[in-house]
Amino acid sequence: QKEVEQNSGPLSVPEGAIASLNCTYSDRVSQSFFWYRQYSGKSPELIMSIYSNGDKEDGRFTAQLNKASQYVSLLIRDSQPSDSATYLCAVNLNTGGFKTIFGAGTRLFVKA
Amino acid sequence: KAGVTQTPRYLIKTRGQQVTLSCSPISGHRSVSWYQQTPGQGLQFLFEYFSETQRNKGNFPGRFSGRQFSNSRSEMNVSTLELGDSALYLCASSYDRVLQYEQYFGPGTRLTVT
Numbered sequence: 001q002k003e004v005e006q007n008s009g010p011l012s013v014p015e016g017a018i019a020s021l022n023c024t025y026s027d028r029v030s031q032s033f034f035w036y037r038q039y040s041g042k043s044p045e046l047i048m049s050i051y052s053n054g055d056k057e058d059g060r061f062t063a064q065l066n067k068a069s070q071y072v073s074l075l076i077r078d079s080q081p082s083d084s085a086t087y088l089c090a091v092n093l094n095t096g097g098f099k100t101i102f103g104a105g106t107r108l109f110v111k112a
Numbered sequence: 113k114a115g116v117t118q119t120p121r122y123l124i125k126t127r128g129q130q131v132t133l134s135c136s137p138i139s140g141h142r143s144v145s146w147y148q149q150t151p152g153q154g155l156q157f158l159f160e161y162f163s164e165t166q167r168n169k170g171n172f173p174g175r176f177s178g179r180q181f182s183n184s185r186s187e188m189n190v191s192t193l194e195l196g197d198s199a200l201y202l203c204a205s206s207y208d209r210v211l212q213y214e215q216y217f218g219p220g221t222r223l224t225v226t
Contacts, residue, residue, distance in 0.1 A: 032213045034214065034215070036217075042219075043200075043202055043217040043218060043219050043220045044155070044202070044217050045217070046214055046215070046216060046217075049213070049214045051211055051213075088155065090215075092213060095167075095168055096167065096168075097143065097160055097162055097167035097168050097208065098143055098145050098160040098167070098168060098206065098208070098213070098215065099157055099160065099168040099170070100145065100157055100215065101157060102147075102154060102155040102156075102157075103154075104154045105154065105155075
């Protein structure tokens with residue numbers, strides 16, 4: 001079982017819709033969770049971090065964490081064509097310091 | 113505040129050679145991590161340095177090594193290059209304080225091994 005799993009997509013949504021991206025992880029004691037956006041040919045850009053169960057909202061983005069289910073999600077409201085990118089889920093393993101494992105990423109297409 | 117910088121941005125090497133990549137973290141960030149990104153394997157963790165010490169290491173052969181200097185700048189070295197080492201090498205830095213574990217990536221170094 002991969003340590004961090006994401007649906008590779010592509011996920012296609014119309015402009016203005018809500019895009020829902022999901023991620024599961026296997027290390028039960030993981031403490032830190034992140035979502036990155038990566039445009040083609042660019043490096044990953046941090047969108048959201050979440051450390052405790054529940055929802056965290058930042059603008060059009062909402063991250064949700066359920067540690068009991070080992071599940072993290074990212075909702076993008078009012079999706080725009082500029083949101084079309086690969087979204088990477090990242091989990092920092094509890095090893096002391098950083099050992100961050102990334103999912104393979106979900107490709108999102110927002111159709112105008 | 114300046115972001116993470118990496119040099120060089122592009123590099124072409126021949127199989128068997130060695131290469132050194134450099135990373136300057138965001139000012140004040142103490143942790144520097146290195147990643148390899150390829151189309152087939154995705155983003156894979158190489159190692160992490162904090163206060164000049166390697167704290168964590170991924171599952172890469174010993175040909176991949178790194179170090180961190182007292183100013184938090186970091187270098188990674190790959191010896192005896194193989195064709196499969198062609199990849200985008202990314203560096204990320206973080207404050208590594210309680211609830212400030214966000215990592216910020218540099219633009220990467222694109223390494224091509226021929």
